Amino acid sequence: MLIKGGNANATVTQVLKDVYALKKPYGVLYKKKNITRPFEDQTSLEFFSKKSDCSLFMFGSHNKKRPNNLVIGRMYDYHVLDMIELGIEKFVSLKDIKNSKCPEGTKPMIIFAGDDFDTTEDYKRLKSLLIDFFRGPTVANIRLAGLEYVLHFTALKGKVYFRSYKLLLKKSGCRTPRIELEEMGPSLDMVLRRTHLASDDLYKLSMKMPKALKPKKKKNMSHDTFGTTYGRIHMQKQDLSKLQTRKMKGLKKRPAERITDDQEKKSKRIKKN
């Protein structure tokens, strides 16, 4: 859901249009300007999300204090979960870079670079938000030749650089191709401004997975440090007299011996009586 604020300027509008082009057919771009302030009043955003059934949104605005402002956010149960405000410092649009683009609806590859994305809390949420926003639908198979598009986010000196490249697969000696990149899409230099992150318990609630999706633990299996898997099998009680063992032909009783055995048994019985 891509919304323009009351005072959106050309840059911000173009950014929203480019992101819409990237996210077709799953995006909704609202043409009219909406006079709201996401950080103060979230009701209109929630209303929009209910109507269009979208839970990810981007809101663009521009004023003197916060020029070229972009708010990325996501919702849980039609209530705002996280919102992060980014300031756009440099923007190169899709149409400024003149080359062929990749088809709509391709699943992009996403790469994050920079240790900030794993250390700072704000950056961690930003990373999670960007993954949520830009990854396409979850698929089980992917055509290897169809991997055409890569989004690269770098965190450096307090700024986040967003570049998108088109992939060219070149021949290398072996099966895996060599990659050459060609800059294709929108490129943004962003600065982190305000954030509105969800409280811990709301975040935990939103991460709850239903029981069916949790990976099933296999019982009676254990691993040791060397990587060997041990399993435990429970057997029923065996009647050892009826056990099937190897038959040694040499130990087989010959008929003469069997007769003498019988006679012994008979005599024993008589004796007892």
Next chain:
Amino acid sequence: MEGPSVEELLAKAEQDEAEKLQRITVSKELELEFDLGNLLASDRNPPTALRQAGPVPEAELRALARDNTQLLINQLWQLPTERVEEALVARLPEPTTRLPREKPVPKPRPLTRWQQFARLKGIHPKKKTNLVWDEVSGQWRRRWGYKRARDDTTEWLIEVPDGADPLEDQFAKRIQAKKERVAKNELNRLRNLARAHKTQLPSTAGMHPTGHQSKEELGRAMQVAKVSTASVGRFQERLPKEKAPRGSGKKRKFQPLFGDFAAEKKNQLELLRIMNSKKSKLDVTRATNKQMREEDQEEAAKKRKMSQKGKRRGGWQGTGGKRKGGPPSQGGKRKGGLGGKKQSRPPGLGSKRKAGQHQGGKRRK
């Protein structure tokens, strides 16, 4: 003298391999973290090369991106592949990054009546085979459905059972029984649904025809039957002298004068809040549009009546001066009255808005 030549060959082969791999190998301090289900890679190496570069590190960013993408592609190419319609397709694993859900986890549905009973008695569903041996046709047929094993409906002969009336239509009886079973099944399904959503089915007390129903009961049953059509009774004809039913509108419910103090307090505070807020409760543009639409409809109805009357009298007398010039002036006056409201700043909700109240009037011209 074959020893050294063999060694030479091996060394040469190794060198070739290394050269080939060089084109696709990338060395990094820390390994990247991959989430192939999402086609995601995270590079945790601190970007020292970038820091040393100047203010616009485009080339360095590109080089970094190329290296990272190469590593991700190397990983992806190692996944198990299969050929689907002349394209090489890799099977992706499940995504490992945990992301928050969009909507809350669905609540488990309450058990249906049968499921509760089965659980109580310990009845488990028996696994049934799909095909059953059919003696009549001498082949394996479905248990139910198209061309099933024992199909009642295709029988051309039904024996009249011992105690039954010889003049009864057994075929019709069978069809009726099936209809009744289907209706009963449907009723139970709706009841289960109502229980799941905690709503009530409309009660059918007194609607089943017994021989002994009073006049009021019959009247009520007839009314309910009338309204139970797809158009909710709008096109049902009445008998020649039948009167329209009185009191069939919605019953107004009033709260008791005093009782629930908390609710009353809440309502009063809500009222104060609305009065304080700067949004206008009356949406002027919408109200004017509605008014104009109503006027249009009235005009159209009148025109139709006049044209009908004119046709009956055998002449086209025109609409009698009520041309298009007329209504706007009346409408304008009415709009002026509505437009007297001072504050009408349009709220940011999704309605077709034009700033200001007077532009609502300009629409017609």
